[in-house]
Amino acid sequence: MSSDSDLARELAEGAGRMLLVVRAQETDGPTLKRRGDAESHEWLMAQLKERAPEDAVLSEEGKDDRGRVDAARVWIVDPVDGTREYSEPPRDDWAVHVALWERGADGTGELTAGAVALPARDVVYDTGQPPVVPARSG
Template identity: 50%
Template sequence: MAQPDDHALAASVATETGALLVEVRDRLFSSGAGTWEVRDTGDSEAHQHIVKRLAKARPDDAILSEEGRDDLARLSADRVWIVDPLDGTREYSEPGRSDWAVHIALVEDGVPTAGAVALPAVGQTLCTDPEPTLPEPHSGQPRLVVSRSRPPAAAIIIAQALDAELMSLGSAGAKAMAVVMGMADIYAHSGGQFEWDNCAPVAVARAAGLHASRCDGSELEYNFADPWLPDVLICRPEFAEDALEALRKVIEGEA
């Protein structure tokens, strides 16, 4: 199991990386840099910072980063840090947008045991210890958070079954943390992600007392040779049964 200082390390690395990304974005925009330069520089500098910090603090641990070369020696490692240095590059490269994130998670035996998600543009980091306090239930329609572009099939299925109100945000981390912070009730994604897209958000969501699973209700497992992860459901516990039932009916061809 994760040690107390693993939680603190995840939070500090996520927060530091977020501050770095804010500085990079402000500096490049003020110098007239284009969108792709902002994205590429942010991705690169954030990745380098995370790898250096984790290598120094946990030299025996493996790392899987969206921006790094995948060393498959991680498959036999007891502890693997799965990180997304910049979740939501499109939002990051749009001045004024705050719905992007930094993901840092520790995985042991396929299970996230410590993690943090930084929302740098709003100066907030949520982590597994101290765990977030889940707000009281929302009294109106369930609020389902989806991507800014076309909502995924899982979201549409749940929205129709639960008469949910749709709200849009950018990155996966921003959407998941909207549920943690009480701004939304359900986040469902199908059509594919990678392990780094939801590993840290799942760790933080579970620490807050939220439901987190695959869309068929099965466990989310991490650190596979192929890091593709088809779907995820993160929601308040009171909506989990109905959301999974709606998805199950479609999966089984009953609807």
């Protein structure tokens, strides 16, 4: 069984791979913006429905389901962060964000898992394997 951090990473990576395919197929900037946002959103929603069906989802590109307010777990996604940059190949300064918020026993909540994929740079950061931050010098 994979962890929530693993799932966040898999979702961010998968959406990123799909976005690179769309980007290779489409040359019109406005169409690329629309297709990228829509297809990444739809793919992420389908994956979450299959792999985390009990969890709520808040997506920048989706209709807000107010049921998330009472949910114990909420996935928060931005299918394409930097849509304009995504639509301007060969720019590589765009990302896919996937995070999980969980309500604690005391009623408050916190982010417990997350991943940021930079597909055009072939880089993914996630909470399961956070990057090592160098020691501060001086």
